[in-house]
Amino acid sequence: MSDSPVIKTMRVVPIAGYDSMLLNIGGAHNCYFTRILVILTDSAGRTGVGESPCHASTLALLERFRPQIEGSELLRLNATIATLFASDARHQQTAHTDDIHIPQMNPEKFYNATAAIEAALLDLLGQHLNLPVAELLASGKQRDRVPVLGYLFYIADRNLTSMNYQAGHAGGDAWLQLRHEKAMDAEGVVRLAEAAADRYGFRDFKLKGGVHHGEVEVETVNALLARFPQARVTVDPNASWSLDEAIYYGKQLAGRIPYLEDPCGAEHGYSGRETLAEFRRATGIPVATNMIANDWRQLQHALQLNAIDIPLADPHFWTMRNAHTVAQLCHEWGLTTGCHSNNHFDVSLAMVAHLGAAAPGDRLTAFDTHWIWQDGQQLTQHAPQIRDGYLELPEGPGLGITLNMERVEAAHALYNSLPDKNRNDALGMQFLIDNWSFNAKRPAMLR
Ligand SMILES: O=C([O-])[C@@H](O)[C@@H](O)[C@H](O)[C@@H](O)C(=O)[O-]
Numbered sequence: 412m413s414d415s416p417v418i419k420t421m422r423v424v425p426i427a428g429y430d431s432m433l434l435n436i437g438g439a440h441n442c443y444f445t446r447i448l449v450i451l452t453d454s455a456g457r458t459g460v461g462e463s464p465c466h467a468s469t470l471a472l473l474e475r476f477r478p479q480i481e482g483s484e485l486l487r488l489n490a491t492i493a494t495l496f497a498s499d500a501r502h503q504q505t506a507h508t509d510d511i512h513i514p515q516m517n518p519e520k521f522y523n524a525t526a527a528i529e530a531a532l533l534d535l536l537g538q539h540l541n542l543p544v545a546e547l548l549a550s551g552k553q554r555d556r557v558p559v560l561g562y563l564f565y566i567a568d569r570n571l572t573s574m575n576y577q578a579g580h581a582g583g584d585a586w587l588q589l590r591h592e593k594a595m596d597a598e599g600v601v602r603l604a605e606a607a608a609d610r611y612g613f614r615d616f617k618l619k620g621g622v623h624h625g626e627v628e629v630e631t632v633n634a635l636l637a638r639f640p641q642a643r644v645t646v647d648p649n650a651s652w653s654l655d656e657a658i659y660y661g662k663q664l665a666g667r668i669p670y671l672e673d674p675c676g677a678e679h680g681y682s683g684r685e686t687l688a689e690f691r692r693a694t695g696i697p698v699a700t701n702m703i704a705n706d707w708r709q710l711q712h713a714l715q716l717n718a719i720d721i722p723l724a725d726p727h728f729w730t731m732r733n734a735h736t737v738a739q740l741c742h743e744w745g746l747t748t749g750c751h752s753n754n755h756f757d758v759s760l761a762m763v764a765h766l767g768a769a770a771p772g773d774r775l776t777a778f779d780t781h782w783i784w785q786d787g788q789q790l791t792q793h794a795p796q797i798r799d800g801y802l803e804l805p806e807g808p809g810l811g812i813t814l815n816m817e818r819v820e821a822a823h824a825l826y827n828s829l830p831d832k833n834r835n836d837a838l839g840m841q842f843l844i845d846n847w848s849f850n851a852k853r854p855a856m857l858r
């Protein structure tokens with residue numbers, strides 16, 4: 412038919428890495444985090460790769476998609492991805508049948524699976540055309556480096572658990588040590604920020620809230636602002652504050668923070684989109700979200716309500732190309748482009764770098780990345796670098812990365828050895844508070 416390379420094999424590799432005891436509304440990060448690599452080979456002998464969050468249902472979906480990918484023509488990437496989306500629609504209609512061979516469709520997992528495949532196809536296409544993936548996204552490459560923020564967490568004392576949290580390396584870089592040590596108050600978080608700024612040059616910080624009482628988290632933001640008066644500092648309580656609390660804390664922070672992220676959510680019969688719209692009107696503070704505008708339909712409602720300013724379109728939630736379309740929409744409609752993250756390896760870091768590099772316009776807020784917590788665990792020959800507060804676009808065609816297969820196999824073996832493979836932040840938290848369980852409206856330490 413055409414001269415297109417053909418996808419020969421799709422390997423789906425669940426992998427695991429190590430994490431610190433980071434706190435959030437969902438509890439404490441496990442000592443392990445899991446991801447999926449999708450590794451494609453084509454008839455030209457090239458290898459393309461994509462990464463996504465890991466869940467058993469995502470793995471099942473990827474297996475289900477294998478026949479659509481293997482044997483497909485690389486240059487017909489649009490048609491291939493469209494087929495996956497068509498299968499999503501078909502699936503939702505049949506989700507209530509008794510066919511146990513069809514996994515129940517979960518839109519989030521569908522997007523995770525599709526995002527990893529799409530990234531791997533884009534990587535191959537870029538290599539075929541000798542162009543970086545950023546050039547393949549509709550706006551083309553706009554910049555060579557993307558501002559990223561220092562994502563700060565309160566850290567629980569790993570010594571209170573019997574879990575396999577790693578210790579830092581004494582005597583080396585302060586960040587590589589401190590990221591494993593307890594940091595439960597403003598002073599501890601400021602020390603973390605100093606170490607992260609020294610290593611990565613950050614000028615933007617985000618505190619993961621939803622852990623302590625709101626007063627304590629505002630105090631931590633104030634301490635960060637006092638230590639870094641020129642920095643942009645914000646907090647994300649993951650909608651654990653009530654609307655009243657969000658307005659109260661928001662008024663204390665107004666004028667000193669660039670935006671608040673998901674300060675409140677659904678309550679008393681009102682949706683998160685409605686309460687965020689009220690929050691914005693009451694405080695004038697721009698709102699970022701990764702909780703209530705994660706697909707086109709949610710985004711449409713959020714924008715109709717004037718609920719948000721910064722949709723944090725994560726390429727793993729949207730796919731790289733859809734997240735880029737959100738960035739175009741932000742540019743054209745006067746919104747700000749941003750990007751959410753979870754713990755990830757360096758393949759995702761490269762995906763985020765290309766997405767940010769192609770985002771049009773200059774209303775770009777520093778992108779999230781959890782990479783600083785995983786730095787040193789790279790699966791590629793040369794991980795993309797964060798320097799001077801910017802994530803640098805890797806050089807070379809495609810995603811610009813080459814897998815280190817020895818490391819990939821080791822991360823796969825680690826995954827296979829884990830008893831609990833899906834994310835469950837309640838486990839670690841139960842070492843801190845007996846019988847702890849998740850409550851979307853209560854910061855994790857308040858039980
Ligand atoms: O890593 C975490 O604990 C975060 O809470 C993550 O799970 C969230 O998805 C995210 O970073 C957020 O911005 O809400």
Ligand SMILES: [Mg+2]
Binds near residue numbers: 649672673700702
């Ligand atoms: Mg968030």
